[in-house]
Amino acid sequence: MTETSLRELKKQRTRARLLEVALEIFHRDGFAATRLSDVARQAELSDQTLFNYFTTKEALFEAAVVEWLRERSPLMNPKLSVEKMNLEDAFTPPLNKWLAFIDENRWMLGIAAAHTDLLVPYRRNRPIVEVNYAVRRQRVEALQRLGRVRDDISAEQLCILYQAIRDHVVGQWLLDTEKPISALRREYRTNMAVFMAGIARSD
Numbered sequence: 001m002t003e004t005s006l007r008e009l010k011k012q013r014t015r016a017r018l019l020e021v022a023l024e025i026f027h028r029d030g031f032a033a034t035r036l037s038d039v040a041r042q043a044e045l046s047d048q049t050l051f052n053y054f055t056t057k058e059a060l061f062e063a064a065v066v067e068w069l070r071e072r073s074p075l076m077n078p079k080l081s082v083e084k085m086n087l088e089d090a091f092t093p094p095l096n097k098w099l100a101f102i103d104e105n106r107w108m109l110g111i112a113a114a115h116t117d118l119l120v121p122y123r124r125n126r127p128i129v130e131v132n133y134a135v136r137r138q139r140v141e142a143l144q145r146l147g148r149v150r151d152d153i154s155a156e157q158l159c160i161l162y163q164a165i166r167d168h169v170v171g172q173w174l175l176d177t178e179k180p181i182s183a184l185r186r187e188y189r190t191n192m193a194v195f196m197a198g199i200a201r202s203d
Contacts, residue, residue: 015053017043019064023108026061031111036060062116065108069131074098076135082142087149087196090139091162093132099188102170103181110174119171133159150201158199165191 021043025034036057040050054060074093082090092098102109112118140155149158169191173184 014045014049016067018045018050018053018060019067022060022064023068026064026111027107031057031061031115058115061111062118065112065116065118068108072101073131074101076132076139078135078138080139082139082146085139087143087200088192090143090149091136091159091192092166095185095188099181099185102174102184106174109170110177113171113174119167119174130163136162147201149199153199162195165195 018039022034022039025039025042029038034057036050036054037047039060040047043050050060054063074097076093080089088095109119137155137159140149140158143149144151144155153161166188169187170184173179173187
């Protein structure tokens, strides 16, 4: 292994350690009380080393959430038969599993909604991790070929519209900490019913 490869491997390990420690501290202390110096100290790094990777608390938290979601988000079953699926199946992982995942991780996703642009599509300066995007787009394209979804709008644009509606509904729910999961389930289904009716092929 070359010196450059070793250096890059060390950087990757340092970054991974920072993200792991950061989530632990954010969970324990909350966003407001967490200090970058606390993260550096617990990761056994200098403040300057941490700043070489992340210059703000928001950037550190956002990176930690994105990495966490990449590894743990509920996945869509890529082998589900397109002929037998309903429109909702084309866009989301199994709904009850997906909603339970959001509810179980409300503390973290709530901070993301309040302090980052991860759930605000039109304010993102880069794409959010979207582990199901490729499967979602393939399913929408297949449903368009079968004549079940309107094809005057591209599959990509339909996926973007879905994500915008989903993120708005989820973000609003996360910001209202008094709302139970049943409220998210109801609001998601209401919004999706309107969206699905709008994209279904009517002729």
